[in-house]
Amino acid sequence: MDDGSPSLIEDLPEELVELVKPELEPGERLLWASRSCVISPSINPWPSVTALVWFTGFAATSVGCLSMVTNKNPGSDGFFGVVGLLSGVIVFFFVIGFVSHFFSKQNERRKLAGQIYALTDRRAIIWIPTKNLAFAVHTYQRGMIKSDLLHRIEYPDGSGDVRLCGHPSFYHSGFQGIADVRRVEQLVRRFLIASDPGSTP
Numbered sequence: 001m002d003d004g005s006p007s008l009i010e011d012l013p014e015e016l017v018e019l020v021k022p023e024l025e026p027g028e029r030l031l032w033a034s035r036s037c038v039i040s041p042s043i044n045p046w047p048s049v050t051a052l053v054w055f056t057g058f059a060a061t062s063v064g065c066l067s068m069v070t071n072k073n074p075g076s077d078g079f080f081g082v083v084g085l086l087s088g089v090i091v092f093f094f095v096i097g098f099v100s101h102f103f104s105k106q107n108e109r110r111k112l113a114g115q116i117y118a119l120t121d122r123r124a125i126i127w128i129p130t131k132n133l134a135f136a137v138h139t140y141q142r143g144m145i146k147s148d149l150l151h152r153i154e155y156p157d158g159s160g161d162v163r164l165c166g167h168p169s170f171y172h173s174g175f176q177g178i179a180d181v182r183r184v185e186q187l188v189r190r191f192l193i194a195s196d197p198g199s200t201p
Helices: 006-011 014-023 049-070 079-113 181-191
Strands: 030-035 116-120 123-129 135-141 151-154 160-163 174-178
Touching: 006 014, 006 030, 014 030, 014 116, 014 123, 030 181, 049 079, 116 174, 116 181, 123 174, 151 181, 160 181, 174 181
Parallel strands: none
Antiparallel strands: 030 116, 116 123, 123 135, 151 160, 160 174
8 A cells, every 4th residue: 555655746647746746735745646537326417217217107197198188088088188287297397307417417527527636644635626727625634534424435346435524415525436445545544534532642
């Protein structure tokens, strides 16, 4: 395991060096740095299977009932017309939801793709790109991260997210879409985790 030797900065891609190196304070050791490079399965722009099943069911009901009304089957004008109309309205809202979900998740992917992360023996640093090509820089100093809020989301290939403060809806809440997520979590716990109350340093 890399112990944060000074040569680590030299092994980074140039785009990371330009951001990370000026941020380091005298004597501060870089332990790990990376760009978000893995698309998290949690950011899936497509509807869930359950939603698609309900959508298909309501769509089939709407088409079936309205076709009966259109074909002027005896006794179909009232009940089947109302059911077909209501099912059609529900299908419409499903479509609106699917479209909104798709663009929302695509926006999340774009934001995530540009994030850059660094972990030192003093703090965690997160660079989030803004609309004007600048970066918003979020820093978690040693002691700010609580043990009960720190956790990782790990996928079968070893990639995933390390949540630093238990807020998955915040883009600056941790390292998202990174490889070797277990190693990164171990580094956070070793160097940055807050001490329990009453413990001796």
